[in-house]
Amino acid sequence: MRNLRRGGLTAAASLASVAALTLVTACTPAPKQQPIASPGVTASGTIEFWHFFTDREAAAIASVVADFEAKYPNIKVVVKDAQDDDKMTQAISAGQGPDVGLSYSTDIVGKFCSTGAWQDLNPYIARDKVDLGNIPAPVRQYTEYQGKRCTMPFLSDAYGLYYNKTMFAAAGISGPPKTLSELAADAKALTKVDKSGKFSVVGFDPLYGFYENSAAHFAPMAGAGWLTADGKSAIGTDAGWKSLLSWQKGLIDQFGYAKLTQFQSGFGDEFSADNAFEKGQVAMNIDGEYRIAFLAADHPELDYGVAPMPVADDHPELYGSGYITGNVIGISRNSKNPEAAWQFIKYLSTDTGAVVKLANGIKNIPTTEKSLSSPKLEVDDNFKTFVDIFANPDTATSPSTANGAVYQTQFDSFLQKWQRGDVPDLDAGLQQVDEEIDNALQLGQAP
DSSP: OOOTTTTOOOHHHHHHHHHHHHHHHHHSOOOOOOOOOOTTOOOOEEEEEEOOOOHHHHHHHHHHHHHHHHHOTTEEEEEEOSOOHHHHHHHHHTTOOOSEEEESOTTHHHHHHHHTSBOOOHHHHHHTTOOGGGSOHHHHHHTOBTTBOOOEEEEEEEEEEEEEHHHHHHTTOOSOOOBHHHHHHHHHHHOEEOTTSOEEEEEEOOOTTSTTOOHHHHGGGTTOOOBOTTSOBOTTTOHHHHHHHHHHHHHHHHHOHHHHHHHHTTOOOTTSTTOTTTTTSEEEEEEETTHHHHHHHHOTTOOEEEEOOOBOTTOGGGTTOOBEEEEEEEEBTTOSOHHHHHHHHHHHHHOHHHHHHHHHHHTOBOOSHHHHTOTTSOOOHHHHHHHHHHHOTTOBOOOOOTTTTHHHHHHHHHHHHHHHTOOSOHHHHHHHHHHHHHHHHHHTSOO
């Protein structure tokens, strides 16, 4: 799951959002979607647009909104920034909220689609003959649920390995690690301890919960899957998870869990100039392509590189792949002007110029084939690495369920115990996780 700032729910926030929406939809039937207008309709009026971005990124969105209003002068967009998923869920549940909502998390897709919190966009797409083939397959996957498309993509994130070139050169390491065993070896070689025995630099922090370290982001390194074909938890039976967790725990034990957590307590906020990688407290870090823009703004002097995430030693064919997710945008069921809302969403998600301008401004991966190949897309060597990860056929995302990311939040509770050393039997622990996830998934099924 992604950080609240960029696109994922913490365990508590995810469960709270799911519970709030489940409660209201259990008590109040979702209103029937109104018939859409005939082809060629000219949308007009005012719409309210909520998104979670702030500061520099909010300014980039404001610029594209201005472009939209210039192209469609009959539509006025009222923008409210810094609106997270919890606020939007609560507003929709109360019969209020925006016409258009932008979520930082694909976790909401299954829940919002199955409950009708966001309207089905398929009728609009069919009427306007929108070419969904222009959207890469993994993006199409995470923006729909069981055939219902209540969201369209609003840029994407790909995850890779950032590494400090200056520290690598000082340690005599020629390039980024490609396997998990190389990652562990480099992590130890790059780690520094002060006179008191405390860490001054950690080569790689393996703790789940640190910044973007999550099971979802790590899973592609071992090809680990989440759900079986019949929608049940696959964690206990997928060998990739056991391989990945065993590797992670081995590295934690070599560093010392208590020493790592103590060192980690001194890290700054992930999305500030005090980020641990940006300050040189960690030599390698899993992060998204958006970090490039933060580094340019906060620490342009830092000499760094990016590479695909290292992979399990017995799966070298996976190297070059990674994890992708994205922001999703939809029409609230409470929208008073769905035609204008759709016109706005269609522009943000399918207009090549708009998508490229957003990608350049926010430094996210564009989510159409035409924008990915646009000569106006700003692509340096580092950003290209993420574009290549995004396009890799083995790159993975997280599945949508009617209960959101409950399978991830349940697993996260186990991972915290595992990395502390409170799980004596990994196999038995993973089997119990499967049972807990299956029970939780059943609770999220629509009545």
